[in-house]
Amino acid sequence: MADDTVNKQKTILVTGATGYIGGRLIPHLLKSGYRVRVMSRNVRHLQGRSWQNKVDVVEADVLRPDTLATALEGVDIAYYLIHSISARANFAQRDAQAANNFGNAAKQASVDQIIYLGGLGQERDGLSDHLASRQEVGAILKQHVPNTTEFRAAMVIGAGSLSFEMMRYLTQRLPIMLCPSWLYTRTQPIAVRDVLSYLVAAAATPASKGEIIEIGGQDILTYRDMMARFARLRGLRRYMIPMPVLAPHFSGLWVHLTTPISYDIAQPLINSLSNEMVVTDNKAHRIFTGISPLSTEEALLRALDELDAQEVETTWTDSMAATWVTDEPYTFIEERGMFIEARNRTVKATPEKIFSTFSAIGGQQGWLYLDWLWRARGYMDRFVGGPGYRFGRRNPASLRVGDVLDFWRVEAIDPNRMLLLRAEMRLPGRGWLRFAIEPHKDGTSTLTQTAYYAPKGLFGFIYWYALFIAHKFIFDGMINQLVSLSESEEQEPASTQPSRRLYLAGVSASLTVALAIIAAAIINRRDNT
Structure with missing residues (x-):
């Protein structure tokens, strides 16, 4: 970690502050001594946050490029934590346009580094539209600011995380589950604590600039195995019956009916879970030697503690x-x-x-x-x-x-x-x-x-x-x-x-x-x- 005196000389912009990762990242950056500026489309949505009076707040929208210059003025490092997920056909186009607007404005403002959180997955495996869009956004940002650090992660385990909450609702509410083939896809989930550690460390680690860094927890397992572990930790007996079909449409409807997650979000999310998301190199370990990711069980226990x-x-x-x-x-x-x-x-x-x-x-x-x-x-x-x-x-x-x-x-x-x-x-x-x-x-x-x-x-x-x-x-x-x-x-x-x-x-x-x-x-x- 860089010295606080050095950090206080740096201004960091956080986008997506009302989102799951952005809202949790800001207190860590403040604790590290950075001057933090928060960007939101509507600053009223920041009311009630514990850090609201400790940051500079600016109203801007990545889809309105004329609003971005003020937000990025004097910024050294920008966290780009904006993405959408939808079954609608134009979501990827909107995400690409937003990234292009932000990247261009960051270049004009001479921002030294953009730090972005995307998704794991290999292009050769035929990525889902959602994962392909996440990786396209990283490439667009790097075109404008070559020092872009792109982290790629699978499921983030933490109370409130979309993927984790979907798994939790299904496991808690369904004593008997028909398991389509996507539940047997391998994945390498990561605790939200570790994601935040990597994001904060990147701002003080020059070796991360311009790199694509795959991050994951200690374990590689299937979603079915993860649900079984969750059920055991919750003290639930669950019966899981395999189905030899992918069934993303049926699964999306079932998630829509049994959880608060709508079909419009569930269906593309399930399509993404059909892609294997496993770390393929040890770059994260080589660059960030001080971070030791948690095991899946430790991450689940921490998430359950937060829900206590x-x-x-x-x-x-x-x-x-x-x-x-x-x-x-x-x-x-x-x-x-x-x-x-x-x-x-x-x-x-x-x-x-x-x-x-x-x-x-x-x-x-x-x-x-x-x-x-x-x-x-x-x-x-x-x-x-x-x-x-x-x-x-x-x-x-x-x-x-x-x-x-x-x-x-x-x-x-x-x-x-x-x-x-x-x-x-x-x-x-x-x-x-x-x-x-x-x-x-x-x-x-x-x-x-x-x-x-x-x-x-x-x-x-x-x-x-x-x-x-x-x-x-x-x-x-x-x-x-x-x-x-x-x-x-x-x-x-x-x-x-x-x-x-x-x-x-x-x-x-x-x-x-x-x-x-x-x-x-x-x-x-x-x-x-």
């Missing part, structure tokens, strides 16, 4: 800040394998009053709305071996981390701002309930009630949607009661008499919950044997 429940308080709040419209009364998204259902209400009360209201729920006060349904859920949980509804809390007026709250446990608490509860009832997955307060200058506050659920396996996915309507009744009623109680002088929740129609809906929800819990217990017992 303990990080939900910080990781999910940060990611939501840049993408959610916070004044919407209801928002539902699926991100990183977690369902997130948020409800927002404006409350004419102080943060102290609101906090005291939601921190008093549970125990003798109950859950404010359809409380009998919460109790029924607890009895069902006890029936299948869970902790059940424990009818209590340590103190009726205060909470602390670790407190039991019926079948929840307090995981985090920030007085007058936030309360995070972790579900301890029997579930085919993991769940949390979070209450947060945002005060406003006019004396009102925004109360946000968010349910998080990380499903385990296909049944965990089905379980969530089976209870989707029940959640709407329960959680809508709960937050409305919290608002009413916070704005009133009364210390007890108002009596609610649900209509007959709502009562029947609650009964139906109870039966659905009962069946879901029993099935969850059976499947959980099977997965753990």
Whole structure:
């Protein structure tokens, strides 16, 4: 690593800052002492990033060449981390045009080095359109700036990586998988930690300039083997049945139906996975002697650690800040394998009053709305071996981390701002309930009630949607009661008499919950044997 004094004299431009690699690269560059400039088509998309106030921000678009001169002025090194993936015929043409615009502007600005991350694969093997486009972009950049360093990698293993997330969703949701022939293609995946190490090191390694450098982890294996390892680490029993066909169209549709990844993205991605992506030389080892890539299992464990429940308080709040419209009364998204259902209400009360209201729920006060349904859920949980509804809390007026709250446990608490509860009832997955307060200058506050659920396996996915309507009744009623109680002088929740129609809906929800819990217990017992 170059001396920080030398690094501070260099200005680095990062494109693709809102993308998976770009967003993670920036903190590493800042830590290494570089002056970092971030380019985005819309600077509002950078809101909520931890590094936002530590970088220079410029708005520019690679498809609008007249905007690039300002972005590249005075830049020594530029990271080009822009690419698209689509089943549409013109995506490669757009990528080539973008690279040509950027390369030409970088040349005019006398940029010394471009660092680019492309894809592994040998041209003689007949590359997919996506991989061919990735390699074409590298060639175009080098035509303009000969000192372009082009890294070529296979699947990047890390929470949030497109290929990794597709593998994870399929493995977690499908107990039985028909495995088309592309799942038996050899690949050499690499941990996101190692990709970032190579990218940062290239800026301080003159020997990397002008080189095409293939990078990969320690292991060469098939995608089927990788899914099997993932299932083992997750404690899942999976049955994989080989199919002697490639079936990219069928696979793309199946991914579209069973994961959040659309067919438009899944189909070209699967076509690329049909190409063998293995490192064919040791140039990376010779140039970057200080980097020792992780094994596949180590990389998977790190990715799973990042998805661990303990990080939900910080990781999910940060990611939501840049993408959610916070004044919407209801928002539902699926991100990183977690369902997130948020409800927002404006409350004419102080943060102290609101906090005291939601921190008093549970125990003798109950859950404010359809409380009998919460109790029924607890009895069902006890029936299948869970902790059940424990009818209590340590103190009726205060909470602390670790407190039991019926079948929840307090995981985090920030007085007058936030309360995070972790579900301890029997579930085919993991769940949390979070209450947060945002005060406003006019004396009102925004109360946000968010349910998080990380499903385990296909049944965990089905379980969530089976209870989707029940959640709407329960959680809508709960937050409305919290608002009413916070704005009133009364210390007890108002009596609610649900209509007959709502009562029947609650009964139906109870039966659905009962069946879901029993099935969850059976499947959980099977997965753990």
